[in-house]
Structures are given as structure tokens and as C-alpha cells.
Amino acid sequence: MATTEPTSDTRTDKEPRTERGRRTLRKLLDAAAIEFGEKGFHEASISGITRRAGTALGSFYTYFDSKDEIFRALVSDMSGMVRTHSAKAVKPDMSPIEVETAALSGFLQFAREHKEIYRIIDEAEFVDPASFRRHYETTAQRIAERLEKGSQSGDFRPGLDEAHAWAIMGMYVFLGMRFAVLDEKRPLDEVVAVAGDMLRHGITKD
């Protein structure tokens, strides 16, 4: 995670201006992911975050006013990382269905390496409902755009809409919960193949 640029878009006034500042912000967000992931929002503390980050308390307040604010930034950051990791798995010459399975594969690998993402996004429903909603709405929007592209190229059926996008997002989220977080015994390739098959043919025989 340490090499990833912070993707949060909520604190334009406090954007770090130096490379060192960016590194500190990155460390704080990574530490916050662990702290919130392990302890949950209510038990997590700012001092716990700075201790894990190895930064002074003052550094925290350079970038964030409160525990609520870094939590909000973290949800936005993780949402951005899901996007980035899915996008990185996609290659330019892929067909629309290959794009879907590659994006899912990228997401599942990311979720196995960062299991805390589930707890953090899920807790946002209670701690910061607007962030929770924004995460799913933007993710669904991204899927809907891919579906639209696939329909235009003639690979996907026409008339795919927002409901298809939410259904597909639900498939991906629950496959991640089951096979990346609750139990990681099953090879991810198999899980991706199941989803790809369902997207290609549904589950009926013909």
C-alpha cells in the first residue's frame, strides 16, 4: 500500500505540497486502515493511528481535524484503491467480458491483501453514511459505463442499465466477502471463472 498515491478527494485545503508530506499522509492513511480495521471506528484512536504510522501527533493535525475526518478520507482512499487495482488488471485489448473478469480478479486480489476494506466500508454505513453511499454509487456507475461500452461494441446485450450494474457489483462484493475475507482457501481463478461464466451464460442450461 505504501507506494500508492493517496486518492482521497475530500480535503483540498490540506493537500500535502511536498513529497515528504505526501509520504506522511500515505503513512497516516495506511495506519488508519489497520487501526480502524482492527478496532472498529469507536475503539480506534488518533494516538493509535499516529503510533502505527510512526508520526508525531502534530502531523496528524496537519492533515486532519478529527477521527471522523480521517475515517471519511480513508473510505474515499480505499474506494479509490479498489478502482485503481481493478483498472490495473484491465488491458487495452481485452473484450468487454474479459474486462469484467480482469476487474473482478484485480478486486479480489486487493481484498485478500487488504481484508480490512470490508470492515471499513461496511462500518461507513453507520459512521459516515454519505461516504458509504458514494462508494457504492461511484462503483456502480463505473460498472454501468463498462456495460454501456460492451453493449455499444455488440458484445453485451443492449438495454443493460443501473440495475444490472448493481446486481454485478453485488456479485463481486459477496464473492470477495466469501472468498477473500471469510475464507481464502479457494483459488481466486476459480472464483473469477464462476463469475465470468454467469456473466456469459447465466445459470440455465441453454
Added chain:
Amino acid sequence: MATTEPTSDTRTDKEPRTERGRRTLRKLLDAAAIEFGEKGFHEASISGITRRAGTALGSFYTYFDSKDEIFRALVSDMSGMVRTHSAKAVKPDMSPIEVETAALSGFLQFAREHKEIYRIIDEAEFVDPASFRRHYETTAQRIAERLEKGSQSGDFRPGLDEAHAWAIMGMYVFLGMRFAVLDEKRPLDEVVAVAGDMLRHGITKD
């Protein structure tokens, strides 16, 4: 909800023995659904529950030892109600794919009438992780059994497994979140048709 039998299976020692007792328990669970749904677990209180139920505080302690205990019973109760409402929508002469869309339709209608179910099940991830996991594992198990039946009858492809069940559950849960809870403008028949179509044909053109 008031006419539904309590479905909780966690407190055999405190099962009500009279019809009046069953009604009181039902009232407490219904009141708890509202109290936890509106306030969340931490802000909710036993006195808030008994006030909404119109019962004495003593009645609460006849059935539950604590706020944690009624929350656990409520998750189990709601999980049972999802099962019941999905099952009620299914008729004996339906084909396996009709069973799926009917079960989804029953679930979506239930979720529109009981939006609090999302907040309660989702909060269980933090308040009572075992209940959260049990809810999804038993729901996935139920879907897997339907898939198995459909494969045996030759309606569904062979080789459908747990991953298909979790993918389908995720579709249903996210369609419910989007079209039953976040916004209920779209007719549920349309939403069900989208899911039925995906299960029949996937999203590709052929």
C-alpha cells in the same frame, strides 16, 4: 410483522409457553427492530424497546438477559423472516428459474416494508459477527440447495456450487439495497426481471 411467529432459535430455555407470551415476545422483537433500526445498536436501549412494545420492563427480562441478547435474537428472527417471505412467494409448480425470481420478489417486497433489516444485519457484522456470518451462510446454503435442485432437473447447468450461490445472494442483496432501501421509485417487477434475465442469459449477446 405482528402476525409472524417469532423465528428466533437461540433461546430455547426462555421460549414462551402461552399464546400471550408469544404475542409479548413478538411485540418485543418488532419493537427492537424499530429501535435498533432507527438508533443503531449503541444508542438503542432496553427501555426504548419496552416503551415501543408497550410492555413492562419485567417482560423484557422474562425473555432476554441483555440488549446483546435481544439483538442476537432479532438478527436470527429477521433472517428467518427473509426465508419465510421468500418461501411464501414460491409456488409448487414453478420452474427453478421462476423459483429464483419469485424468491427475489418476495425478498424485495419484504425489504421495502422492513428497510431496517439492512441496518440491523449490517450492524451485526460489528455487534455480533457470528450472527452476521450465520445469516449469510444459511442464506447461501438455501440458494445452493435450489441450484442443486435446478441442476438435477436439467433446468440449470450442472456444476453450480457455493460460489454461484454467493454470487446470486450478492445480486439479490445489492438489488435490495439499491431499489428497496436507498430509493424505491423503480417498480420491483422491473428489478426482478433484470435479475431473471441475468440468471437466464448472462449479459452477453449470444
